[in-house]
Amino acid sequence: MKNHLYPSRPILVVDDEKSALQSFEVALATSGYTNVITCHDSRNVMSLLEENECSLILLDLVMPHIGGLELLKLINEKYPGIPIIIVSAVSDGKSVIQSMRDGARDYLFKPVDKDELANRLRSIFEFKDMEEENARLREQLLEAKLKHPEAFSNILTQDPKMISIFKYCEAVARSRNPILITGETGTGKELMADAIHTLSRRKGRFVAVNVAAFDDPVFADSLFGHVRGAFTGADKPRKGLVEQANGGTLFLDEIGDLSPASQVKLLRLLQEQEYLPVGSDIPKKADVRVLTSTFKNLSDLKQAGKFREDLYYRLVGHQVCLPPLRERLGDIPLLLDCFLESEAAEQGKDKPTYHPELNNYLRSYSFPGNIRELKAMAGDAVSLHSSHMLSSASFKDHILHEDPAPYPAQEDATVSWDNVEFEPDKLPRLKEVVTRISTKLILAAMDRTGGNQSAAARILGVSQQCLSLKLKKLNS
Secondary structure, three states: OOOOOOOOOOEEEEOOOHHHHHHHHHHHHHOOOOOEEEEOOHHHHHHHHHHOOOOEEEEEOOOOOOOHHHHHHHHHHHOOOOOEEEEEOOOOHHHHHHHHHOOOOEEEEOOOOHHHHHHHHHHHHHHHHHHHHHHHHHHHHHOOOOOOHHHHOOOOOOOHHHHHHHHHHHHHOOOOOOEEEEOOOOOOHHHHHHHHHHHHOOOOOEEEEEOOOOOHHHHHHHHHOEOOOOOOOOOOOEOOHHHHOOOOEEEEEOHHHOOHHHHHHHHHHHHHOEEOOEOOOOOEEOOOEEEEEEOOOHHHHHHOOOOOHHHHHHHOOEEEEOOOHHHOHHHHHHHHHHHHHHHHHHOOOOOOEEOOHHHHHHHOOOOOOHHHHHHHHHHHHHHHOOOOEEOOHHHHHHHHHHOOOOOOOOHHHOOOOHHHOOOOOOOOOHHHHHHHHHHHHHHHHHHHOOOOHHHHHHHHOOOHHHHHHHHHHHHO
């Protein structure tokens, strides 16, 4: 039995000539289509379709018993979602027009060129993927809840933005098209890629690799493997990561650092689903879904000539942008509890309790290292913990040491300057304008930190005593 059959649902080839069926099987297998069933008697087609959920049908036009045009109508009435390509040795314009009117997706003349057949099939499958994705996206927009929340069990969140991203991932996960995952370091790009792999239901492995440190020879050897004798020391063949991920998902982290020569090789894999092992001139086929991630701006790299334009447009068809932790402040308590519990268990301690003010203090920090940084802070605090109540000293020391710039205002705490507008012929006094702006900044900082004066003072760059005095004036 063949492993990793592609496509997952078989291609049905219908032709009354057994020699033609054999030729189609060879041509399809050469192009990587290994899941093929054949039928030489048109009377058996409908029963075959009842037993098999087919992805595409290659249908001969002229056959005894039931002709291609008649069978085309029967299939489209009962299975309208299956694309059909009519294949005929007769160059009859009327038949071509009639078959297209009756729902055929394409028309090929015999003898069929292998490369032309592969190109037509690839176009149809890409279009079919797009149709299915659009349908799933429309369905997801109407759904209030996730269909498969278990796929995201490793990503802790209650943030509405993240839930929206989960819904989008559910919609596009089963497509064969690449997905580009962007976000700052520590936002969970590999966890999201793993979740997408789970949702895709692909039977092969999830294989992750960071390509940032690869030069071109190492990239080619790592991904595509090599044949025996490819270079000095290659005394036996080696399987690459693409072959290890066959039937599954290949996740390429830090794709923005890929060298131009390696970009060419990756483009071929995406376009043709084939690759060359190092030292071989015989291409190998790969049924692999490629996911990529980067914290760099690929558009800027493309404009600078550092990233191929054709590869760029291949990768950005689907994009998932993960927000930084400073835009998910409501998730801090959830993440902190989880990290404290896991770190305590790892260190053989009971999970410590902490003062609620710690969450408010953490909300004032920009977290340049995002979730990974918060996890490290929790681990450090637990390692120093020896009493019942967790000390916040290590968190404060870390934040003071990093001393980041205040982060941008969020949508729910945007400072509005509407009430400081003025007419050109009636300027207010400078002191009045400064007072109004200061008031709005103070209120915004207090709102963002949940009323924590210490954290708000840090954002504003003033002492807590100074802020306390200003608040008393506002309340008086």
